[in-house]
Amino acid sequence: MIAGHDVAHLRAPNPGMLTLTGTNTWVLGREPCWIVDPGPAIDVHLDAVAAEAQARGGAGGIAITHGHIDHVEGLDALGERLGGPPVAVAGRLGPLTAVRTPGHSTDSMTWIWGSVACTGDAVLGEGSVFVSAQLGEYLEALEGLRTRGLTLLLPGHGDPVTEPAQRIGALIEHRLERERRLVAALDRGARTVDELLDDAWSDAPAALRAPASLSLAAHLDKLEAEDRLPEGVERPVRPPGPPVA
Known part of the structure; x- marks a missing residue:
């Protein structure tokens, strides 16, 4: 539980250079609860998420911040454990509303729950995220989040952020x-x-x-x-698939 918020934090045991201390799964509210990012297909993690959801009166749905494997690999297995709750990648899911935050990935969504935001990899609990495209839109999306009056950020990696405006500004x-x-x-x-x-x-x-x-x-x-790029600049070759985290 996070002080002042009815939120459970379950961190997958998949630490690494890109995943930091592991991929976070967030369970919000109760009767029913709402799950954000099932995480990797690691049984001990999915069992813990399912147990937390069941203790909270069952899952009303599962929201996905973006399609990178460490965030979605466990989706089907978690759904089976919970009886097949609805899954959303955009729009609305119960009390959650998705806001586009592209940059780290083109499909990145931040899920807003009152004054709480589940940011996926748009905002991490520490360090900075790698932006693969749409940098201008990413900066605009961050500014939009900064002005929403949020009280808590729940990132895809790292610890909760209790000073959202300061973190986003940085x-x-x-x-x-x-x-x-x-x-x-x-x-x-x-x-x-x-x-x-x-x-x-x-x-x-x-x-x-x-x-x-x-x-x-x-x-x-x-x-x-922005017509600010000189001629003759070599461009990096983008790999065909997305990064893991």
Whole structure:
């Protein structure tokens, strides 16, 4: 339980470089409760989620923040445990309303429950998320969340965020600072992917260089859309599938 909120936090045992301490599943309210992101297909995790939902009077439905495997792999198995509750990837689900927050993925949704927001990977409990596309829309979506008067963010990874406006503001500033570093590198004549990563993403660990290239691609797309991209800039090759987290 989270103080002041009828919310249960169940973290899957799948820690990693991209999943941090593991993928979060959130169970909101009761009689019925509402589940956000079933998580990976790990029996011990799904059993715990199902037990929590049943203790709260059964599940009214399952909401999905986005389609990355560590968030949705356990959907079918969890549904079987709970008798097949409805599943939503957008729109409304009982008292939950989805707000588009594309950027980390094109299908990313934040689910609003009163003054609580389940952000998936749009806002993490720590650090910054890799933005694979639609950076301009992502920044606009973050600004929209910041002005909603939220009291709690429940992220897809990391701990709950009890100061939403401050956390979201820091993420916006992080992206703008990354853009400033990228523009400065371009002004100095950097044109290849490696040069731009070495300069504007010099703080990214070597193990995260490939995901960082996705964010570089999104930043270059934004500059191009704003007619601010110089000629001759090498563009990162986007992989055919989405990242895990």
